[in-house]
Amino acid sequence: MEAIFDFFSNPYYIQILTITGVYLIAALGLNLITGITGQFSFGHAAFMSIGAYTSSLLTLYLHTPFFLNLLLGGIIAALFGVLLGFPSLRLTGDYLGITTLGFGEIVRVVFINTKITGGAFGLAGIPRETNIILVYLIVVLTIISLYLIKNSRFGRGLVAIREDEIAAEAMGINTLFYKVEAFAVGSFFAGISGALYAHLIQYISPGDFGFSRSFEILNFVVIGGLGSIPGTVVGTAILALAPEFLRFVQEYRMLIYGALMVLMMTFRPRGLLGGVDLFQVWRNFRHKGLREKI
Amino acid sequence: MKRKWYLFLLVALMSAALVVSGCGSNEKTTAGDTIKIGFLGGKTGNHAHYGIETLKGMQMAVEDINNAGGLLGKKVEIVEGDHGSNSSEAASVTQKLITQKVAAVIGDPTTGITKLAAPICQSNKVVLMSAGAVGTGVVELGDYIFRDCLLDAVAAPVVTKYLAEDLKWKKVALVTTTGLPYSESLTSIFKPALDKYGIEIVTEQNIMEKDNNFSAQVTALAQKQFDGVIFTGYYNEGALFMKEMRKQGLQQVMAGGDGLLGKELYEIGEEAVEGSMVYTGFAVDTNNAVEKTKDFIEKYQAKNNNAQPDMFSAQGYDAVMLIADAIKAAESADPTVYREKLVQTKDWKGVTGTISFDANREPIKSPVYLLEVKDKQFAVKTVIPVTD
Incomplete structure (x- = not known):
């Protein structure tokens, strides 16, 4: 019991759990775009940076309340999601991937060359507003809203688009509209995550939201299992925590991290929980258990 | 189907093992027996060179302290915090060092990560001494934030004075790497300095990082008369x-900051960079070095197969010694106590020269070493003392 208390009073553990939660929100957003709707996005970190910069600039210059800034960070990111979505979501597959990649670079370069964002120096001195309770409260809200979306008419439409876009269109789904909407919601969560990140780390620079960060988030989703919400949670938890917990092997940790990924993709190409319905598993398990008892 | 579940279980177990083993390595704090000093830097990744050299210098300093009987009767110990040059990990690593109750955090050698670590150290009231963050807006982040490196704001004017008075430069071309914070801030420091010592900027050219064709910019230079080039970027582009320039028949040399300091400068630039000048806060200058510096160089060479120490190892060494002397003076390893002594540091003699902290806790270092590329090597051209 005391060990558990020690664990939760250690600021180092709190810090990494908080940052994991922040990544989780972004990853859940990407899961809606890439996992459920099946649209490639390599520019998710760009939406994070839009949320991060929006909320930080509001906090630093206009001194508006944090919750408003957090929300606005998400909304502005969502607006850019729509803006990017309309022209680019007519594309599919690799072409869309390249477009989002380009968008990510544009955002980064704009932030580097704009005066108010501090250019390549970044923004320092952002007040710390994010805490672990707030982050996990938002994580829970995100998970609930994603479940609601996934099980709604809209969500089923998105899955239909992923499975077969032409068939979905034939069934009367306005595919472009649905895709843009999914993009906006996903970007909204990325924006929220970016805003939380900025108010946690207290220093942001365009380099923090480069291509590698986008790819990292995509990894979380793919390892966990595309389209699976519990999968995204598990994937993010493992990959975000692994570099920290592998610290004791020092120089070899990135090697092990890489090996873990190769193994994963070889043995479970659909991700840890890809294509697994946890409710179904639970039901099967109970049935089996009952049968054995009888 | 069954086999699939075993595999799933295996992966899940492996991941769980990772997490659990991590928890187990939670070190027991042995407060009281040793004074811990944290190292924050990348031992791997893009900036690994800086981190490793800083750590080497720190280890030498700790060894020297312990051989001389320790600090306040206790042994000094380094706690390593390797963030792999990864900014997203740096915050967690800094937090970890602080939970391990370090008396000070030394590092990170880069400005970006120092800015990231600063608020964490500040709010926990632990001294952060960066051994390399030369960018702007670092010590402004809090009164527990220090650095011991040669600032461009100190060095560039001194070097400009030398160019104007000793080398008689009257007109220069100024080349900036846009989008590179280091270069942009150095340009903004050079401009008023050039103006002050009566050197005219005849043309300003902008290049981009990772560019490799500069014919347009050099063609623009060829139209003008000037004595030399002030180049504020990194060595790759500089070379x-x-x-x-040589290809287009221009014979002027360039001068720049320690962004040009790297063997790549003459490896890539070959004959073209002969005579080019670079300033730095530390150089191996066996002829003029004081006893303390000579000692450091010899010890470093003995440990590292005769390799010469660079700026980062020397600054790492000085950072530990600065903190140690403040702890000694305050007779306490509590950062809130010894910080008072650290602030008052004046004319402190280290292996990189003399260090004083000014009213804003910014280091004023003397001397500035001006190096020149000679026969594909950096040779000390002159050592300029910083007066004022």
Whole structure:
């Protein structure tokens, strides 16, 4: 019991759990775009940076309340999601991937060359507003809203688009509209995550939201299992925590991290929980258990 | 189907094992027996060189302290915090060092990560001594934030004075790497300095990082008369820029900050960079070095197969010694106590020269070493003392 208390009073553990939660929100957003709707996005970190910069600039210059800034960070990111979505979501597959990649670079370069964002120096001195309770409260809200979306008419439409876009269109789904909407919601969560990140780390620079960060988030989703919400949670938890917990092997940790990924993709190409319905598993398990008892 | 579940279980177990083993390595704090000093830096990744050299210097300093009987009767110990040059990990690593109750955090050698670590150290009231963050807006982040490196704001004017008075430069071309914070801030420091010592900027050219064709910019330079080039970027572009100048028949040399300091400068630039000048806060200058510096160089060479120490190892060494002397003076390893002594540091003699902290806790270091590329090597051209 005391060990558990020690664990939760250690600021180092709190810090990494908080940052994991922040990544989780972004990853859940990407899961809606890439996992459920099946649209490639390599520019998710760009939406994070839009949320991060929006909320930080509001906090630093206009001194508006944090919750408003957090929300606005998400909304502005969502607006850019729509803006990017309309022209680019007519594309599919690799072409869309390249477009989002380009968008990510544009955002980064704009932030580097704009005066108010501090250019390549970044923004320092952002007040710390994010805490672990707030982050996990938002994580829970995100998970609930994603479940609601996934099980709604809209969500089923998105899955239909992923499975077969032409068939979905034939069934009367306005595919472009649905895709843009999914993009906006996903970007909204990325924006929220970016805003939380900025108010946690207290220093942001365009380099923090480069291509590698986008790819990292995509990894979380793919390892966990595309389209699976519990999968995204598990994937993010493992990959975000692994570099920290592998610290004791020092120089070899990135090697092990890489090996873990190769193994994963070889043995479970659909991700840890890809294509697994946890409710179904639970039901099967109970049935089996009952049968054995009888 | 069954086999699939075993595999799933295996992966899940492996991941769980990772997490659990991590928890187990939670070190027991042995407060009281040793004074811990944290190292924050990348031992791997893009900036690994800086981190490893800083750590080497720190280890030498700790060894020297312990051989001389320790600090306040206790042994000094380094706690390593390797963030792999990864900014997203740096915050967690800093937090970890602080939970391990370090008396000070030394590092990170880069400005970006120092800015990231600063608020964490500040709010926990632990001294952060960066051994390399030369960018702007670092010590402003809090009164527990220090650095011991040669600032461009100190060095560039001194070097400009030398160029104007000893080398009689009257007109220069100024080349900036846009989008590179280091270069942009150095340009903004050079401009008023050039103005002050009566050197005219005849043309300003902008290049981009990772560019490798500078013919347009050099063609623009060829139209003008000037005595030399002030180049504020990094060595890769610097070397290629000089090559292009020689190709177009321009014979001027360039001068710049320690962004040009790297063997790549003459490896890429070859003959074109002969005579080019670079300033730095530390150089191996066996002829003029004081006893303390000579000692450091010899010890470093003995440990590292005769390799010469660079700026980062020397600054790492000085950072530990600065903190140690403040702890000694305050007779306490509590950062809130010894910080008072650290602030008052004046004319402190280290292996990189003399260090004083000014009213804003910014280091004023003397001397500035001006190096020159000679026969594909950096040779000390002159050592300029900083007066004022």
